[in-house]
Every structure is written in structure tokens, then in C-alpha cells.
Amino acid sequence: MTVKRFDVGSWLDSPLSRRRMDLSQFAAERAAVAEICAxxxxxGDEALRELGKRFDGWAPDAGDSFEVPQGELRAAAERLPAADRGAL
Known part of the structure; x- marks a missing residue:
């Protein structure tokens, strides 16, 4: 097994470093995320329900839980390809 060495100096000089990126191009996205968080x-839950309907097309009814039962989670995980399960 090969272990890849990583040092902060190389990351800071990388094009992926936040320090080197022009984040001003994402002002609209940052504002949208800030609005959602606020x-x-x-x-609380009322905002989550409205946002769920807006972005996902579904949300639990008022009073219903957001929690997905363990059996449904297990069944969904079993339907994933093995490589995807391993990545999770």
C-alpha cells in the first residue's frame, strides 16, 4: 500500500486552496445559504418542511417526524452498489 504524503505548504499553493480562489464569484450562493440557515x-422544522418541498419536492406533514426508520435506511443501503456502500 502506498501512503501519499500531504503537507499544508503544498495545499496552500494548490489552485484548490481557498486562499487562491476568488470566492467573490460565489456571492449569490453564499447569500442563499446564509438565508436558508437563518x-x-x-x-425550525416549519422552515425545513417548506425548504424540503421547494428543493426536494417532499417533506413530512406538520407533526410528522423527519426521522427515516432504521429498516428503510438499511433497505436503501442494501440497494446501493457495493462500491458506493463502501465509499459511504
Missing amino acids: RVLAE
Whole structure:
């Protein structure tokens, strides 16, 4: 097995470093994320329900739990290809 060496100096000089990226191009996205976080903080589950319907097309009804039962999670995991399961 080969172990790849990683040092912070090479990361900071990498094009992927935040220090080297022009993050101003993501101002609209950052504002949208900040708005979503503020709504969830202020409105809680009601905001999560509305956002779930908006972005995912579904959310549990008021009073219903967001929790997915363990059996459903297990069944979904078993349907994943082995490589994807391993990555998770």
C-alpha cells in the first residue's frame, strides 16, 4: 500500500486552496445559504418542511417526524452498489 504524503505548504499553493480562489464569484450562493440557515434557525422544522418541498419536492406533514426508520435506511443501503456502500 502506498501512503501519499500531504503537507499544508503544498495545499496552500494548490489552485484548490481557498486562499487562491476568488470566492467573490460565489456571492449569490453564499447569500442563499446564509438565508436558508437563518430561516432554519428562526423557524425550525416549519422552515425545513417548506425548504424540503421547494428543493426536494417532499417533506413530512406538520407533526410528522423527519426521522427515516432504521429498516428503510438499511433497505436503501442494501440497494446501493457495493462500491458506493463502501465509499459511504
